[in-house]
Amino acid sequence: MSSPVWHPFTQHGLGEAIPQIASASGAWLHCADGRRLLDGISSWWVITHGHCEPRIAAAIAAQAGQLDQMIFAGYTHPQAEQLARSLVVLAPVGLDHVFFSDSGSTAVEVALKMALGHWHNRGQARHQILVLEHSYHGDTIGAMSVGARSVFNRAYEPLLFDVATVPFPAAGKEQGTLDALEALCAAPEKPAAFIVEPLVLGAGGMLAYTAEMLRAMREVCAQHDVLFIADEVMTGWGRTGTLFACEQAGITPDILCLAKGLTGGAVPLAATLASAAIFESHRSDERARMFFHSSSFTANPICCAAANANVAIWREEDVPGRIATLGAALDAGLADLAAHPRLHNGRRIGGIAAIDLRVSDAGYLSDVAPRLRAHALAAGLLLRPLGNTIYLMPPYCTTPAEIAEAVAIIDNAVDALAG
Known part of the structure; x- marks a missing residue:
């Protein structure tokens, strides 16, 4: 059969x-x-x-016998609190708030919704997302929209929203990338955000670019008040040699996406870290301005326990x-x-x-x-x-x-x- x-x-x-x-x-x-x-x-x-x-497996087993799952909308638990505090300490300085989800694609979806919600709540009509050529950010609708158009998503084109693409900064062509990014950021209709995979584009063919280029792109966005989203779903947790790829450029993005190695790869968990400014644009006494996103398994205690064990390994080994x-x-x-x-x-x-x-x-x-x-x-x-x-x-x-x-x-x- x-x-x-x-x-x-x-x-x-x-x-x-x-x-x-x-x-x-x-x-x-x-x-x-x-x-x-x-x-x-x-x-x-x-x-x-x-x-x-062994340490991650033991943490999973211990947590499974204590608290397996609970609603995270309006409730919390120790593993999530500990993990969020650890991530704020480990991440580039200035990312003070942590939103949990369950995969790399959803971490990106959360980041895009945070960016658009930020400008909406500030009364600014900024909707366009800038992307890097050859990029890949996941397989949900928003994540596909900010990835390269290809056979991966051709059948789903009617569902995807339009983006503006910045040329990949291949060796010798970096200035062209910066010029294109500058022109898009300075346009009369300002974009909402620019999303990148820092230092290396994974599914695009393991295409690498320099830390200096990453820093320069971040600076262009900062000069024009365009949010900078770093998708470290693949590059985070040591893949590029440092805990986070952004460290090599000495930058802090406005939003940082994490998943994959967050739990050492044992169980699915994702986190989207945001600056205080983005959090504050959603905080209000008006319920209509809350951040409208969740999943049933947001901050699952077992997954958070695995991630805390992973953090301990990074700190102690x-x-x-x-x-x-x-x-x-x-x-x-x-x-x-x-x-x-x-x-x-x-x-x-x-x-x-x-x-x-x-x-x-x-x-x-x-x-x-x-x-x-x-x-x-x-x-x-x-x-x-x-x-x-x-x-x-x-x-x-x-x-x-x-x-x-x-x-x-x-x-x-x-x-x-x-x-």
Whole structure:
């Protein structure tokens, strides 16, 4: 009997293998048939310290027996209070308020609604959102609207709202990006906000840009009183080498989106942090000016407990040191892969390494990525290339020997592609 499960980003008509994962530990997934898979992409960019991290697992178990779920509209609980205070301390200075939700997409939706509500409550008709070329911010309607138009959202175009796009700041073209952003921010009809993925665009192909460029874009927005939204759903919690990517540019956004690694990747939780000005524009004795957003599982106590355990790990253990060790191993791996004639444009930031395959069809729907993924799966590596971009984003516990193993599998997979 076939499974009734409908999997995300999966074309079931192709009949591709769907392995069943029975357990996990560290950097490894254990299949029901006895095979092991090295998790080369942190199970879609969420696992940070490793699968089934003991401190996080213990926190989840303890909380599940004490308080599992409660309404968060007008009520609170200790785990959420502790986590919110910790996030305010850890985040760039000036983000004083925390709104919880349950995924990266909803963290972005919350940010967009905060931005629009801010201007509405101040009596200013500012509705346009500025976005960065090649960006991706999630799969709900608002999040799709501020992402690149592509096959990902073509069927849903009638639902999406219009945005203005700023060119990606590729090396040597940074000034063009700043000029375009300046022109949009200075337009007679001022935009409401500019949303960016700081330092690296994930689904866009692991496209990296400099911290100096991030800071310059923030400065343009500040000069024109345009809200700056940093989507750190992927880049947060150490992926770029620092706790948050914004740290490397020395900036504080007006709104910061967090998810994925917030709980170490164990359970779903998101947070949208906002400045006092944005909070105050919603605070009033008029009920009509409240922030109209929630979900049933807002600030779920079990998820907040997992996040508090994750925060404790960051405070008490040398996580940056682990990321540095991982980065060195990824550098060595990229050097090996760069010797392959079919690979080029190797790049690394923090615990993310990427390299591009020389192909004529580099689109998301080409057969390159599925073939590479299938070869890696057969060899014991969980890989999910983005078109012709092959990347590794493993948990921070992954050893240099495991990275070398992953690199060897990738090298063989590229050879097999030519066969």
